[in-house]
Amino acid sequence: MYNKVDEKFIAGLQAIVGKEHVYADPDTLDQYKTDEETDPAKFHTPEAVVAPGSTEEVAAVVKLANESNIPITVRSAGTSLADGAIAVCGGIILLMGRMNRILEVNTEGLYLVAEAGALVKECQAAAKKHNLVYAGDPSSAETCQIGGNLATNAGGMKAIRYGVTRDQVYGMTVVSPMGEIMHVGACLKKKTTGYALEQLIMGSEGTLGIITEVTLKLQPLPPYRFDVLAMFDSVEKAARLVPTVIKAGLNPTSIEFMDNSFVRSSTAFCEIDVPHRDIANFVYVTVETFDENQLDTGLEKLSELCEEAGALEVLEADDRLWSLRRNCQESLRILSDVTITDDFVVPVHKVAETIEHVKAMGDHYPFEVMVLGHAGDGNLHVCMCRKDLTEEEWNENVEKFHREAYPYVYSLGGRLSGEHGIGAKKLHYMEEYTEPAELEYMRMIKRAVDPKNILNPGKIFNV
Amino acid sequence: MAKYNPVTPELLEELKNVVGAANVKTDAETLDRFKTDEETDPRLMHLPEVVVWVNSTEEVAAVMKLANRFVVPVTPRSAGTSVSDGAIPVLGGIVLNMEKMNKIIEINEDAMYAVAEAGARTIDIQMAAKAKGLLYAGDPCSAESCLIGGNIATNAGGNKAVRYGTTRNQVFSVEIVTPTGEITTLGSRLKKCSTGYCLEQLVMGSEGTLGIICKATLKLLPLPPYKVDVAAVYDDLDKAVTLVPNLVKAGLEPTSVEFMDSNFLKSSCEYSEIKLPHCDEGVCYLIVSMETFNEDEVDAKMEKLAEICEESGAIDVLEADDRVWTVRRNCLESTRSLSKIAQSDDLVVPVDQIANCIKRLTEEAKKYDFTMFCLAHAGDGNLHFQHMKGDMSDEAWEEQQHAFHETAYSYVYSLGGRISGEHGIGAKKVYAMEKYTDPVELAMMKAIKKALDPLDILKPGKVMNVY
Numbered sequence: 068m069y070n071k072v073d074e075k076f077i078a079g080l081q082a083i084v085g086k087e088h089v090y091a092d093p094d095t096l097d098q099y100k101t102d103e104e105t106d107p108a109k110f111h112t113p114e115a116v117v118a119p120g121s122t123e124e125v126a127a128v129v130k131l132a133n134e135s136n137i138p139i140t141v142r143s144a145g146t147s148l149a150d151g152a153i154a155v156c157g158g159i160i161l162l163m164g165r166m167n168r169i170l171e172v173n174t175e176g177l178y179l180v181a182e183a184g185a186l187v188k189e190c191q192a193a194a195k196k197h198n199l200v201y202a203g204d205p206s207s208a209e210t211c212q213i214g215g216n217l218a219t220n221a222g223g224m225k226a227i228r229y230g231v232t233r234d235q236v237y238g239m240t241v242v243s244p245m246g247e248i249m250h251v252g253a254c255l256k257k258k259t260t261g262y263a264l265e266q267l268i269m270g271s272e273g274t275l276g277i278i279t280e281v282t283l284k285l286q287p288l289p290p291y292r293f294d295v296l297a298m299f300d301s302v303e304k305a306a307r308l309v310p311t312v313i314k315a316g317l318n319p320t321s322i323e324f325m326d327n328s329f330v331r332s333s334t335a336f337c338e339i340d341v342p343h344r345d346i347a348n349f350v351y352v353t354v355e356t357f358d359e360n361q362l363d364t365g366l367e368k369l370s371e372l373c374e375e376a377g378a379l380e381v382l383e384a385d386d387r388l389w390s391l392r393r394n395c396q397e398s399l400r401i402l403s404d405v406t407i408t409d410d411f412v413v414p415v416h417k418v419a420e421t422i423e424h425v426k427a428m429g430d431h432y433p434f435e436v437m438v439l440g441h442a443g444d445g446n447l448h449v450c451m452c453r454k455d456l457t458e459e460e461w462n463e464n465v466e467k468f469h470r471e472a473y474p475y476v477y478s479l480g481g482r483l484s485g486e487h488g489i490g491a492k493k494l495h496y497m498e499e500y501t502e503p504a505e506l507e508y509m510r511m512i513k514r515a516v517d518p519k520n521i522l523n524p525g526k527i528f529n530v
Numbered sequence: 531m532a533k534y535n536p537v538t539p540e541l542l543e544e545l546k547n548v549v550g551a552a553n554v555k556t557d558a559e560t561l562d563r564f565k566t567d568e569e570t571d572p573r574l575m576h577l578p579e580v581v582v583w584v585n586s587t588e589e590v591a592a593v594m595k596l597a598n599r600f601v602v603p604v605t606p607r608s609a610g611t612s613v614s615d616g617a618i619p620v621l622g623g624i625v626l627n628m629e630k631m632n633k634i635i636e637i638n639e640d641a642m643y644a645v646a647e648a649g650a651r652t653i654d655i656q657m658a659a660k661a662k663g664l665l666y667a668g669d670p671c672s673a674e675s676c677l678i679g680g681n682i683a684t685n686a687g688g689n690k691a692v693r694y695g696t697t698r699n700q701v702f703s704v705e706i707v708t709p710t711g712e713i714t715t716l717g718s719r720l721k722k723c724s725t726g727y728c729l730e731q732l733v734m735g736s737e738g739t740l741g742i743i744c745k746a747t748l749k750l751l752p753l754p755p756y757k758v759d760v761a762a763v764y765d766d767l768d769k770a771v772t773l774v775p776n777l778v779k780a781g782l783e784p785t786s787v788e789f790m791d792s793n794f795l796k797s798s799c800e801y802s803e804i805k806l807p808h809c810d811e812g813v814c815y816l817i818v819s820m821e822t823f824n825e826d827e828v829d830a831k832m833e834k835l836a837e838i839c840e841e842s843g844a845i846d847v848l849e850a851d852d853r854v855w856t857v858r859r860n861c862l863e864s865t866r867s868l869s870k871i872a873q874s875d876d877l878v879v880p881v882d883q884i885a886n887c888i889k890r891l892t893e894e895a896k897k898y899d900f901t902m903f904c905l906a907h908a909g910d911g912n913l914h915f916q917h918m919k920g921d922m923s924d925e926a927w928e929e930q931q932h933a934f935h936e937t938a939y940s941y942v943y944s945l946g947g948r949i950s951g952e953h954g955i956g957a958k959k960v961y962a963m964e965k966y967t968d969p970v971e972l973a974m975m976k977a978i979k980k981a982l983d984p985l986d987i988l989k990p991g992k993v994m995n996v997y
Contacts, residue, residue, distance in 0.1 A: 175775055176882040220724045231722050233731075249970035253946055254880040256910035257696050259685045259735050260948040260955060261967060261993060262975045266698075266731035270724050287779045316752070316823055357781030358830070412720050416641055444721035482718060482725040489725060501726060504714035508982065509727045515981030516974055527726055 069158060070136045072114035079135070080117050080159070083127045088165070090116040099160045102145040102152040103396075105405045108458070109492070113140065113154040118162040122240055122248055122279040128161060129277065129521070130246030138524045141273040143184065143215030146207045148396075148408050149490025151219065151272055155525040163214050166279060169193050177285045178237055178254055183214025183278050190283065199285040202229035205486070206393050214278045220270030222486030227313075227443035228320040228355070229286070231486070233269045240280035241268055244517030254282060267512070272488045273523040275516055289355035292320075293366050294384035297373040298347040302326060302426060302438075305348040306419030308376040309442045312352055313415070315372060317365055321353040322443030323392050326426065329439045329450075333391045336398030341388070343379050350442065351384050351392055395439050396448075403452035407465055411476045412446040412485030421479065425449055425472055432464050446485030473500055489527045497528050534603055534621060537579040541600045545582055545624075548592040553583040553630075564625045567610040567617040570871075574958070576618050578605070578625040585630050587705055587713055587744040593626060594742070595711035597987050605989055606738050608649070608680025611672045613874065614956025616684065616737055620991040628679050631744065634658050642750045643702060643719055648679025648743045655748065664750040667694035670952070679743045685735030687952030692909030693785040693821075696952070698734040700749050706733060706741035709983030719747060732978075737954050739989045740982055754821035756828050759850035762816045762839040763808050769843035770814055771885040774909050776838050777818065782831060787909035788817040791888070794861045794903045794916075801864030804853050807846055816908060817850045817858060861905055862916065868901065869918035873931065877942050878951030881911045887945060891915065891938055898930045912951035939966055955993045963994050 070076075072091075080089045090096070091114070100110040114137075119125045132139050138158035145152045154160055166182035169189060173179070174197045181190055187208045194201040203216055205223035215221070217239065221232045229235070238252025252265030268276050299305040305324060312319055325333070326348050334344055341347070350373075354365050373381045382388065399406040413421045422438050425447075429436030433456060440447035451468070453461045473483065477500055483489065489497045498506065506528060513520075513530055520530050537556075545554045555561075556579070566575040579602075584590050597604045603623035610617045619625050631647040634655060638644070639662050646655055652666075652673045659666040668681055670688035680686070682704060686697045694700070703717030717730030733741045764770035770789070777784050790798070792812045799809040806815070820831050839847045848854075865872060879887045888904055895902035901918040917934075919927045939949055943966050949955070955963045964972065972994065979996050980986075986996050 173882075176880055177775065177778070220728070222722045222724070226722055233728065243970060243974060247970040247973070249968050249974065251968075251971055253948060255878050255946070255948060255951070256881065257687045257691055257878050257907075257912050257951040258948050259687075259737070259952055260950045261963060261972070262740070262978065263685075263698070263731050263735055264971060264974060266728050267978075270728050272724075275727075287781050289781060358827070410724075412722050414641065414719050415721060441722070446722045480719055482720060482723050484724045485720070485722040486724050497726060502714055504708065504712040505716060505729065506726075507712070508708060508714065508716075508729055511981040512727065512732075512978050515977040 069138050069156065072137055072159065076131070076135050076137060077115060079131050080115065080128065083131065084117055084119050084124050088118040088120070099142065100153070102147040102150065104150050104153060109150055109153065111153050111155050111157070113160040114157055116160045116162060118165045120165050122242060125161070125277055125279050126242045126246045126248050129242055129244065132159070132521050133245055133519055136519060138521055140523055141218070141277050143212035143218070144210050146211045146215065147219070147490055148410070148487045149484070150492040151488055151490035151526060153491060155491045161277070163212060167212070172197060174199065176254060179283045179285055180280065181213055181283065182280055184212050187211050187213055187216060194285050195288065198288050200288045201235065201283050202286060203232045203235045206396065213281055213283070217269050217278050217281060218271065218273045219486065219488040222441060222444070222446055224321045224323065224441070226441060227322060228318060233266060235284050236265065236269060237282040237284055238265050239268070239278045239282070241276040241278055243276050244522040252282070272490065272526050274513060274526055275522070277522065289357050291357070291359055291362050292353065292355045293362060294389070295352045295366070295369055295373065296382045296384040296388050297350045297352070297378040298343050298380045299350065299377060300346050300379055302348055302422055303419065304377040305350050306422055306442065308350050308373060309418060310416065311372045311376065312369065313443065315368055317354050317369060319352055319443060320355045321351065322441070323351040324422070324438070324440050324442035325349040325392060325395060326438045328435055328437040329395050329398070330391070332398040332402055333395050336401050337390055337394050339387060339391060341391070347379060349392070351389065399450060399452060403454045405453035405461065407451050408487070409449040409472070410446065410484045410487040411449070411472070411481055413476060413479045413481035415443070415445045417479045417481070418442050418445055418447070421447060421476070424475065428468065428471060432468055433460065434464065441485070469496065491525050494526065494528060534623060535601045537602055537623065538600070541596065541602060542580060544596050545580065545593065548596070549582055549584055549589050555581045564607065565618070567612040567615065569615050569618060574615055574618065576620050576622065578619040579622050581625045581627055583627045583630050587707060590626070590707045590742055590744055591711045591713050593624070594707050594709065594987070597624060598710055598985055601985055602987070603990050604987055606742050608677040608683070609675050611676045611680065612684070612954070612956055614950070614954045614958040616954055616956035616992060618957060620957050626742070628677065637662055637750070639664065641719070644748045644750055645745065646678055646748065647745050648677065650678050652676050652678055652681055659750050660753065663753055665753040666700065666748055667751055668697045668700045678746060682734050682743050682746055683736065683738045684952070684954040687907065687910070687912060689786050691907065692787055693783055694751070698731060701730065701734060702747040702749055704730055704733060704743050705745035706743055708741050709988040737956065737989065737993050739979060739993050742988070752823065754823050756822045756825055758820045758822070758828055758832050758835070760818050760832070760835055760839070761848050761850040761854050762818065762844040763813050763846040764816065764843065765811065765813045765845055766843060767814065767888060768885045770816055771908065772842045773816055773839065774881055776842055777835070780834060780838060782820060782834060784909055785819045785821050786907070788858060789906040789908040790815045790858060790861060791904040794864070794905055795857070797868065797903070798857045798860045798864040801867070802857050802860045804857055806854060806857055807848060813845065817854060865903065865916060865918055869920045871919040871927070873917045875913065875915040875917070876950050876953040877913045877915070877938070877947060879911045879913065879942060879945050879947035881909070883945045883947070884908055884911055884913070887913060887942065887947070890941060894934065894937055898934055899926060900930060911947070957991050960991070960994060
């Protein structure tokens, strides 16, 4: 299908980005055979790794790849949980990390311009300096890059109030799959001037274009905030709290849920002890406000709601306690070498029943079903640990679990992925559970803009 | 240019089989009715060959399949309130009238959504939501007559966009018929989704060229019970436009910020026989609306707003009562006595460029014989310049309007703006679309259109020329 990377191609790449930014040595190639994927069966060593320094260089590389018929896998920080940055069809890895500058912060127009390789935490910090907020806040904010966030439509902690990444973006510079440079979107609050290509490309996981520069929306930073951690002795009680917080008009910024298995693994990983560690399920609530008076009244109301829902204890959630939530994914490493994290999303009012249902499903499987998630927006992360199961037992049971869980999720009006994307990992489920006419619509678009299937092949769906 | 077949008796028979004979009309009177939308210039009108009324998504799909088979173009029509020739069948063929699919199917208070067929009137949806204490936040000025399907196709803006966004932000999902006649639902009632391409956002605002919207699931929001309306008066445009970012940064979340220039203020006050303060002093008005859930907040917000207005240099701040709103509403009417023929721009610029744009283009307009007034949705950068022909000759009017717009459009794009904030491109602005759009972006739009509609059956001649 594709050609192999040869000397001529390497020379071509070197001519574009400079010799020092093209890697074909075994050590480097090995480094990029995976992202956050832990199962070696899913790794794939690329044939070369390239690190461009500008949009023009990216465009030239893509043109060359088209001419030579060699596939490209774009890589931001490699924090993908869906095998998104793995070069499943071989070819080259295109690293965006060199293009990491924040170019402009405009406090009148309320926007920030950054290169795609800029760290999300730096975008957040740049906004905060001016009392503004870039409201995208994925759990991996410390390490991930903004380009990858846009490509996957990353969600994160603040989605319930501010929406997801696609709601934080005015526009981008994109290199098309055939190597042309275009600017999509605009710094405008209203627009009906042709197709919303920026919305199409965001969330397309790099298959419709490479994002090289972004213009992000900035918003006023609410000066007041309170954070609460409520502990419950059952999932039911914890889940019960969620809709009451939303309906009480508190306009929460975040509502995060961690079941007890995650409480135990994360406290162990972070070496932090908490009361009720062995039985508690956690719900974190963050409320931000422009009104100082709301601090007291809001906190009071929230504590009241927690008590009514049956909380064992309600604490102020400081950075330390929040770190428990942020480190949940990482903490799986102490439990098992190989783990899997699902990311399905259901309508918000179905969250409680979904959590209970999937945890109960765990009784019929040789692994525990651990649940954590963005309870306020319906996005749940369901994690399973392979531990000592054989590869065969693991694969068989995971597949079986998915075939039980996914139809259940779809029956509620849910989807396979709330924020991690489909990548290569969920491709076969994507093809199975997506409405055929919709899938065909996607395929037609992909074929039209990337006729040679050069960009991120083997991701989302097969063309 | 794609080649089409004329509508034949054979096709008419097949259409009648799908929708019933009563819903297929070829009489001269009906065809004449549907040769135009809000377009007043006869040279831009075009007769359809047949008008077809549909009653279900399945019927729409069957009609599209026929249209592809016979190679006849289809122009869907909502209420025909397009001001960009969007509903005119510029290449003949079939006008597909959606108005009979007008049911509001469900209002769900708990899960906060409404389901409506594409032909449901926007105002009926607003009222049905309100009856349950909820808000459907799309509010185009034509809400009394327009239909939701057209709103979605054009990503209609409207009065509440500053706070709530445009129509594409009010929609969970749409049931569509694709250009080749397949039925599918795009989007979902989920607060987050990274499961394949965001097709619903692509189709919304595509002005019907990528699919026909048949049904929509709309977001409903809590209805704020308290409202604060204030008019801030400025004698300095630069100071006036600093108000908007200052309001936003203070977290006041205005619902709308409406701008009336001194010309409109004067003419509308005269027409309405209402003397608003300072109306003869060459000032402009910014009408700010805010909503709140909390009665206590009303005074606090009012106070904060007055403070910001004063700090930004307003010469007066008053309550925006019925008198103020009447003057605002009568702006366009008030100019009809000045000129029978008028043309409206729909430019949009970044919010921090509003003053520059108004000043520059007002200066530019002085070079010509036509009169130009300005209304704006200042909170979102959407400017409606009203051009009045007065007693200019047809040739002079056309020539000067063209020359003005050459300069204006280039200038707007140089600011990062666009030629349509909410009215769409339709047929009217295709030439500008082709001229000013990033060529690579335009090529990608065309590639997508061609892939999804290989025979260019659905609304050819709108938005861009594919072939």
